[in-house]
Amino acid sequence: MKTIYTDNNATTPIAPEVYQAMIPYLTEDYFNPSSMYEAARSAANAIAEARQAVADALGGVDPSEVLFTSCATESNNTAISGTAKANPTRRHIITTAVEHPAVLEVCEDLERSGYELDIISVDESGRLKIDEFVRALRPDTLLVTIMHANNETGVIFPIEELSRLTKETDPSIVFHTDATQSMTKLPIDLRGDFQHVDLLSFSGHKLHAPKGVGALYMRRGTRCRPLMLGGHQESGRRAGTENVAFIAGLAKALEIANQEHEESEARIRRLRDRLERSILKQIPEVRINGKDAPRLPNTCNVSIHYVEGEGMLYQLSAEGICASSGSACTSGSLDPSHVLKAMKVPFTAAHGSIRFSFSRYNTEDDVNHILEVFPGIVANLRRLSPYWDNQKNQPRPEAVALQAE
Amino acid sequence: MAWNYSKKTQQLFMDAVQGKPGTHLGEIEDPDGLGEHGSIACGDALRFTFAVERHPTDPTNDVITEAKYLTFGCTSAIAASEALCEIIERGRYTPIQALKIQNQDIVEFLEGLPDQKIHCSVMGAEALEAAVFDWARKRGVDLKLLGLENRQEEQEEGKLVCECFSVTEPYLRRKIKELNLRTIPEITNAIKAGGACMSCHHVPGGLQDLLDETWGVAASAPASAPREEVELDATPPISPYQFSKKIEKTIEEYVRPMLQQDGGDLEIIDIKDTLVYCRLAGACSGCAGAAQTLRMMVEGTLKDNVDQRIRVIQV
Numbered sequence: 001m002k003t004i005y006t007d008n009n010a011t012t013p014i015a016p017e018v019y020q021a022m023i024p025y026l027t028e029d030y031f032n033p034s035s036m037y038e039a040a041r042s043a044a045n046a047i048a049e050a051r052q053a054v055a056d057a058l059g060g061v062d063p064s065e066v067l068f069t070s071c072a073t074e075s076n077n078t079a080i081s082g083t084a085k086a087n088p089t090r091r092h093i094i095t096t097a098v099e100h101p102a103v104l105e106v107c108e109d110l111e112r113s114g115y116e117l118d119i120i121s122v123d124e125s126g127r128l129k130i131d132e133f134v135r136a137l138r139p140d141t142l143l144v145t146i147m148h149a150n151n152e153t154g155v156i157f158p159i160e161e162l163s164r165l166t167k168e169t170d171p172s173i174v175f176h177t178d179a180t181q182s183m184t185k186l187p188i189d190l191r192g193d194f195q196h197v198d199l200l201s202f203s204g205h206k207l208h209a210p211k212g213v214g215a216l217y218m219r220r221g222t223r224c225r226p227l228m229l230g231g232h233q234e235s236g237r238r239a240g241t242e243n244v245a246f247i248a249g250l251a252k253a254l255e256i257a258n259q260e261h262e263e264s265e266a267r268i269r270r271l272r273d274r275l276e277r278s279i280l281k282q283i284p285e286v287r288i289n290g291k292d293a294p295r296l297p298n299t300c301n302v303s304i305h306y307v308e309g310e311g312m313l314y315q316l317s318a319e320g321i322c323a324s325s326g327s328a329c330t331s332g333s334l335d336p337s338h339v340l341k342a343m344k345v346p347f348t349a350a351h352g353s354i355r356f357s358f359s360r361y362n363t364e365d366d367v368n369h370i371l372e373v374f375p376g377i378v379a380n381l382r383r384l385s386p387y388w389d390n391q392k393n394q395p396r397p398e399a400v401a402l403q404a405e
Numbered sequence: 406m407a408w409n410y411s412k413k414t415q416q417l418f419m420d421a422v423q424g425k426p427g428t429h430l431g432e433i434e435d436p437d438g439l440g441e442h443g444s445i446a447c448g449d450a451l452r453f454t455f456a457v458e459r460h461p462t463d464p465t466n467d468v469i470t471e472a473k474y475l476t477f478g479c480t481s482a483i484a485a486s487e488a489l490c491e492i493i494e495r496g497r498y499t500p501i502q503a504l505k506i507q508n509q510d511i512v513e514f515l516e517g518l519p520d521q522k523i524h525c526s527v528m529g530a531e532a533l534e535a536a537v538f539d540w541a542r543k544r545g546v547d548l549k550l551l552g553l554e555n556r557q558e559e560q561e562e563g564k565l566v567c568e569c570f571s572v573t574e575p576y577l578r579r580k581i582k583e584l585n586l587r588t589i590p591e592i593t594n595a596i597k598a599g600g601a602c603m604s605c606h607h608v609p610g611g612l613q614d615l616l617d618e619t620w621g622v623a624a625s626a627p628a629s630a631p632r633e634e635v636e637l638d639a640t641p642p643i644s645p646y647q648f649s650k651k652i653e654k655t656i657e658e659y660v661r662p663m664l665q666q667d668g669g670d671l672e673i674i675d676i677k678d679t680l681v682y683c684r685l686a687g688a689c690s691g692c693a694g695a696a697q698t699l700r701m702m703v704e705g706t707l708k709d710n711v712d713q714r715i716r717v718i719q720v
Contacts, residue, residue, distance in 0.1 A: 064602050064603075064604065082607075086607045086613065088622050089622070130674075130720060131674045131675075131720070134674045134675050134682045134720055135674070135675045137677070138677070139677070139678070161720075165682075165718060165720065168680075168716075168718045169677070169680060169718070220603045221589075221603055221606060222607075223606075223607055223613070224607055225607050225608070225609070226607075226608060226609070229609060235602060235604030235605075235608075236604060236605070236608035236609075236611075237604060237608060
C-alpha cells in the first residue's frame with residue numbers, strides 16, 4: 001500500500017538532492033572541521049558555505065549571526081534561557097498561549113524560578129490579541145518570545161508589528177521568534193520586515209533536511225549566553241563538534257526551497273483549499289480551525305464534531321494516510337490540544353481535530369484518496385457516537401446543548 | 406578550519422624552516438637593537454634583533470644592515486617575521502624610518518593573511534618598535550625630542566578574549582578599571598575589543614563577564630528603561646491618573662475631531678508613563694500615511710498640551 005504523507009508539520013521527507021549533498025560528509029569527508037590538516041578543509045568549507053546559505057535565506061544577514069544547533073528545541077532553549085542568563089536584572093517574559101512546548105515549557109520553568117510570565121491569549125480564529133500584548137509590555141520586560149506560524153493551525157502572527165512595538169517600548173527588550181513552521185513557507189527578511197527581531201529559531205527536518213540539525217539567528221550584539229559550553233565552535237556560542245553532513249543537508253534544502261518556492265506554494269495552497277472545500281461540502285458539522293486568520297498555505301486543521309481524533313487517525317493510517325490530531329488520546333496527556341483550547345474550540349470539537357499538512361511532494365491524487373476515504377471514516381465513528389443521530393444525520397439535541405455549555 | 410595561506414606566505418615559511426640561504430632565522434650577537442613581542446599563551450612570541458652601520462657623528466643616520474628573528478609560532482608568525490626582516494634589509498632604513506613599517510606592510514608583503522592571523526603581523530611591527538626603542542636607548546637618541554612617543558605596551562600574557570583584535574583578559578581587566586569602562590560599547594570604543602565579530606560579548610569569560618566581575622552584575626546590566634516620574638512643570642505634581650485623563654481629554658478635544666472630519670478615529674490601547682499606544686480606526690486604518698499622521702499630529706498635539714516627553718506608538 002502506498003503511503004500518503006500529509007503530516008509535514010511534524011516532519012518532512014528528506015529531499016533526494018539533500019541526501020546526495022550529505023553523503024560525502026558521511027563517507028570520505030568525515031574529518032573534524034576544526035582540524036588543521038588539508039584533508040579537513042572541505043568539511044570546514046561545507047560549514048562556511050552552509051552558514052552563508054542560511055544567512056542568505058534570512059534576508060542577507062551576516063553569516064556570523066547564524067549558529068547551527070541540533071534542533072529548533074535547542075535553538076528555543078538557548079534563546080530563552082540564554083537571554084535570561086545574560087540579563088539578570090530583568091525578570092519579566094511575554095509569550096503566547098499557543099506556543100510550541102519548546103517555548104512555553106521553558107518560559108514556565110523560568111516562572112517557577114521566580115520570573116514573571118505574561119501569556120497572551122488568542123481569539124477564536126487564532127489571532128493574537130494585540131491590545132493584550134501592548135498592555136503586557138513593560139519597561140523592565142526581559143524577553144518577548146512569539147512564534148511566527150502555529151504548528152497546529154498554521155495561523156500566522158504579525159511578527160513585524162509585534163517586534164516593532166517591543167523595540168519602540170524599549171530597545172533593550174530581546175525579541176525572539178520561533179520560525180520553525182514558517183521557514184521556507186513565508187518570506188523572512190531580517191534586514192527588512194523582521195529588522196526588530198533579535199533571535200529566530202528553526203530546524204532542518206521541517207523543510208526536507210534531516211532531523212538533528214537546526215539553526216538560531218542571533219543578531220549582532222544580542223545579550224544572550226550559550227546553553228552548550230565546552231568548545232570554541234560557533235564562536236563559543238554553541239559548543240560541540242559540528243554535524244557537518246546535516247548542516248550541509250540543511251543548506252541544500254534551503255537552496256531547493258528558494259528555487260521552488262513560488263511554484264510549490266501555489267500548488268500546495270490549491271491542494272489544501274480543495275481538501276477543505278470538499279470536506280466542508282461532504283461532511284456535516286465540521287469547522288476549519290483558524291480559517292478566518294492569515295494561515296500557512298499548507299496546513300488544514302479541521303474539527304469533526306462528536307468524534308474522537310484518534311479513531312480517525314487509526315482508520316486513515318489503515319488506508320496509508322498519515323495525519324495527526326489534537327485529541328487528548330494522541331497527546332500523551334488527558335487534555336486536548338492547548339492551541340485549540342486557547343482558541344476556545346468547544347471540547348466536543350477539539351477532541352475531533354485532524355491536521356493534514358502538505359509539502360511539495362504531495363499530489364492531487366493524495367487529496368483524491370483522502371477525500372475518497374475520509375467521509376466514510378467519519379461516518380463510521382459517528383455511527384458509534386452517542387452524540388450523533390444517525391437517522392437524521394445530525395447531532396442529538398443533548399449534544400448540541402453540551403457544546404453550548 | 407584548514408589553512409588558507411597565500412603562496413608567498415607558504416614559500417617564506419618553507420624557506421625559513423629549511424634554512425635556505427638569505428633567510429633571517431637566528432639572533433645577532435650584541436645587537437644594536439633588540440625587541441620582543443608576543444606571548445606563550447597566544448602561541449607565538451618573537452625575538453627580533455638588528456645591527457646597524459653606525460654613522461660617525463649622527464646616530465639618527467645609522468642604517469640597519471642586518472635583521473634576524475627567533476620566532477615561536479605558527480606558519481604565518483614565522484612568515485611574518487621573515488617578511489619583516491626582508492622589508493627592513495631591502496629598504497636600508499634608519500631605525501627611525503623603520504618605525505614607519507606597519508603591520509599592514511607586512512600583510513601586503515605576504516600577499517594577505519587570513520583574518521584570524523592578522524595578529525602575527527602586528528607582532529612583527531610591535532617587536533620592531535621595541536627594538537628601535539632599545540637602539541635609541543643604547544645610542545643615546547632621545548626619541549621624544551624627535552616627536553616619537555614610546556607607545557610600547559607592557560607585555561601581557563593571558564587568555565585571548567577578543568580574537569579579532571587580539572585583546573587579552575589581563576589587559577581588558579586593567580583597561581576596564583583604568584578607563585572606567587562600564588558597558589560593552591564603551592570597551593569597544595576605547596580599545597576596539599569586541600568591535601568586529603561581537604561573539605566575545607556574552608560568552609563565558611567574555612566582555613560582559615569581565616564587566617560583571619569588575620563592577621558587579623547589577624551595575625553593568627542595562628538598566629530598565631528609565632521610569633520617568635510623570636511630573637509637569639506646574640505644581641503640585643500630577644498623578645498618573647490625572648496624567649492619563651489629561652491625555653484622554655486632549656485627544657477628545659483636539660485630536661479626535663480632526664480625525665473624524667476625515668471619517669477616521671483613534672483608540673488608546675494603553676498609556677505607560679510617557680508612552681501612548683494608539684490605533685487609528687475608521688477611514689484612517691489601513692491608510693498608508695497613518696504612521697506619519699499619528700506621529701506628526703497626535704504626538705505633536707499631546708506634546709504641546711500635556712508633556713513634551715510623550716511618545717506615540719502606533720498599534
